Amino acid sequence: MKKNFFSILFAGALFTLASCSKQDLLEETKTNEGPNTTMATSTTSSSTFSLGVNGHPLGPLSYTSVPAKEQIALLKKLGMTSYRFDVSTKLSNGEMHAENYFIPLKKAAAEAGVTLVPMLYARGLDFNMKMSEAYNQGRLVAELFAQRYKNDFDYYNIGNELENLFILPLKSGTSTSHYDLKKFNIALHFLWGMNDGIKAKDPTAKTIINACWLHTAYIKMLENKGLKFDIIGWQWYDYMERSAKSNYGISDISTYLTSRFSKPIWFTEVGYKNNNNSTKESDRKIFFDSFMAKIRKNPRVKGAFIYELFDEPEKNHIHESYYGIIKWYTPYSQYKPTAYASAILN
Template sequence: MKKNFFLVFITTGAFITLLSCSKQELPEETTQEGPNTTMATSTTSSSTFNLGVNGHPLGPESYTSVPAKEQIALLKKLGMKSYRFDVTTTLSNGKMHAENYFTPLKYAAAEAGIVLVPMLYARGLDFNMKMSEAYNQGRWVAELFAQRYKNDFHYYNIGNELENLFILPLKSGTSSSHYDLKKFNIALHYLWGMNDGIKAKDPTAKTIINACWLHTAYIKMLENKGLKFDIIGWQWYDYMERSAKSSYGINDISTYLTSRFSKPIWFTEVGYKNNNNSTKESDRKAFFDSFMAKVAKNPRVKGAFIYELFDEPEKNHVHESYYGIIKWYTPYTQYKPTAYASAILQ
């Protein structure tokens, strides 16, 4: 079976990365450190729920070996509406690295009606900066990017789980005392600059700032300081789901978040750890099915992005290589859908 197996199947059968808690083990914590778990509930379906997927179409080979048009066709067949991907830029002019891969991607996405959501890395962030320097650096990076690509994007995810760079060891993240506040203020000003820079060049743009696990105080501190971003992004994985329930009695992270914040919530990464490709696909499917059913009933949750489209076996890393809902069985010429991806197509 060749690289287009997935399309044949359809015809015949019917995020340099920052430290990320998304793919790290959770620290050992005591329930005394945990949050108040009083939660609001909701049973109203959201008519605007946006199912998306993460990918790395600007690299590595597990993605670049698949033409952009074919990637977008896969999303369309899967019923996905959006494609989130990470972007590193050149500091001098805001140009994407590997822009040659982006150009066909944007045309294919536009033709198919797929929304592209860039996750813009915090280039040049340094915690030894003054706050004014951090603001200027963030604004420089984001303003150049938005000036160059404002016709291609409406949503911009600025930074990725920056709180993981200054959360204190063995803390849940539910209190401001759980963070290095000096570093927080540098990150705050950098993000403030990014937000201002994007909106200076793209005034109608919507900005997303994300966090993970139970790091709610980080987002609350950003809001309390007056940073006017638009959407809260959240990263959530299967082992977080289990730990939140067993340690803190949190059965639904979406209602936990919407009881604490007024902004729309996007789950910018939802994944299932698959160490050494050892996980049963039925278990992953069950997790995705259960999670998506819960968040789709919460009208304040506007989207969820599965992590990720393709496996990345070239990473050769126990935690990073096998998150894909499409698996390579002959890298990088033959692939097939997992149980979850197959089920969506029925």
């Protein structure tokens, strides 16, 4: 049954490339094209802030080894009320791949009062398309998905960090000149189709479009073109936090964003890069605690999703395998919380 998550406008794909949040973006900060760092500040506590987590419950093994009910129980123990996960669909009918994992997840989430937030892949996006073709493809993907699952979701995250496909090298992303505008227009029309397709089948749904780092011009261009999405999602990691402060004087990305946009803000990914599992867990905890305390003071920020629930050691990747706030010490049968999670779970 469809959940009415927040009574107000709260909110919080992986596309077929690595997320900005997993890339080394420090080279961007060596340019002289930094943003205007004049920012509004807020000290008012937000009573509507909600905490969630990212995960991959439809796969891989690090998640599918844990029953959906157990995953949701962990969220509840952590004080979380939402679960963001990536979704790939069949173009023929909009059905999720690995839907067999979604069915128990949906049941467990409904019973626990946890809101599921799908991140829908931009399937079929091709920058060689005409704009009309991009719109039609985006609409097809999203409309079929919403038609099938409209009773399960209130929020849809569409097109994860698509700007990384057409931002120019070594640009901060704060100006329209930092993007390949021909490719932007294709992405715009694809997203427009996705947005229209969802709302055609699920008119009360809220759509989220996200970006990362300082790619504010991308979102501003979407708004200026008239794309009527509802929530701005932002991906933010520890190295971005440090780089933004040292290179641009931005000590609070949330106030930087809310001074530039009027829509509600979700931090759809907040994480700490853990190269080859070498990070001190105490350092990660300090980052999470500090960042969450800071954004809770901004009433325009409605929530944040930590990246991610479980480590994914099967990826065997120096950057991708160790983002979890819960670690495997016997893959995939025994796990333990990191310093951040254990402070809550224990």
